[in-house]
Amino acid sequence: MPQQAVAVAPPAGVEEALQRIAVIAESPVQKRAAHALWGRQLDAPTILRDRSTGMSWRSDPATGAALAVVLRKDQPPANTCIDVEGAPHVTLLLPLPTDSSALAALYWHEQWHCIQTGLGLPASEGNTAHLDSEAGRTWLRLEMRALARALATRDDAQARKHLAAALRFRALRGGAGAPGTDALAEEAKLERNEGLAEYTGRSVAAAAAQADGVAAVVDALAKAESSESFVRSAAYATGPAYGMLLDRWSPGWRSALSAGTSLPALLADRIRIGPANIDVAHVGQRYGMDQVRAEERARAEERERRSAALRVRLLGEDAVRFPLKQPALSFDPRSLFPLDSVGTVYTPVTVRDEWGELTADSGGLLSPDWSQISVGGGAIQGCNASWTGPGWKLELEPGWRFSRLPSGWQLTKEDPLQCSK
Secondary structure, three states, X not given: OOOOOEEOOOOOOHHHHHHHHHHHHOOHHHHHHHHHHHOOOOOOOEEEEEOOOOEEEEEOOOOOOEEEEOXXXXXXXXXXXXXXXXXXXXEEEEOOOOOHHXXXXXXXXXXXXXXXXXXXXXXXXXXXXXXXXXXXXXXXXXXXXXXXXXXXXXXXXXXXXXXXXHHHHHHHHHHHOOOOOOHHHHHHHHHHHHHHHHHHHHHHHHHHOOOOHHHHHHHHHHHHOOOOOOOOOOHHHHHHHHHHHHHHHOOOHHHHOOOOOOHHHHHHHHOOOOOOOOOXXXXXXXXXXXXXXXXXXXXXXXXXXXXXHHHHHHHOOOOEEEEOOOOEEEEOOOOOEEOHHHOEEEOOEEEEEOOXXXXXXXXXXXXXXXXXXXXXXXXOEEEOOEEEEOOEEEXXXXXXXXXXXXXXXXXXXXXXXXXXX
């Protein structure tokens, strides 16, 4: 049982939200569909988390009543799977999606994260900063357009041509990564992680609605093009696309997955197709290459301006730097902004560590090794355990002090200075 589960009158809407989750979790159709995909029960208990109040809720297994739950401080609110007293639990943020299919997709996405390690597919975050570059974004958008065409047509010959184009655009992206890195191998990590989770969510949601999930994935590929950042979010679109193409041409493919599998490579191998040596200039026109290139050129110019401003704010003398030892993060995967080799800007982001909790709505720069996060300095106010700065707030754990030293603002492990009266 989650720690300190107690009966407390829940806010309006919590009990209804728990009932909506129960309908999905107990649906025979959805349970069978999830089990058919992975040969396992996806039945981790669910905890709802309210970011605005900091409270969490679950259903009493005996009565169905809403029970308040106190989770560990190193478990920030997020849609995810967490360990609670040795058992996996799905956590979902309130408010839940209003659309039933969207909620089912989210629920089964997070349930998959609770079983992935047991499937031999441990969570792994790839370094896909290259997907924010002009070349990386251009070839990715063209790949997604070709994948959508391959999914949408029932003509296998045409679908294979679109897939060959998609694989070619992907291959061209292979050189967009940082020197010494395998860009496509890094992308494959995220597709095994978030891509397979999203594939699971969409597949089970489609079974629940007695619908063809392909149409929803084609729509998701089109919507993905407007994403502010592809750095971590691209796999949410490409993963389900490759998964459903594998369903079409290679049933049973899931049994061949391992911790090193690339979904595109697995598909290419199963149907004996590769990134053909196509005339990119000619074939690219089928997918609007000139338009995509023009849009990405303009975005790259704007990105340079934004990058310069972020460097001044987050790397300048006024920047405040917080050390990290075992950080737990909550963030929006659609808004990551790589700042070259110095790290990635997460906007917004909440970070918990031994010293307390930092919430930066205006963004924070996380170092590549996650050993430090930087936020903007300037007008900083507070005392004792509570502090605020431009676009951020800090809540300290007991025994920690935040103070300005000659070298700048620093955290030290000592009792805080008391507020002057």
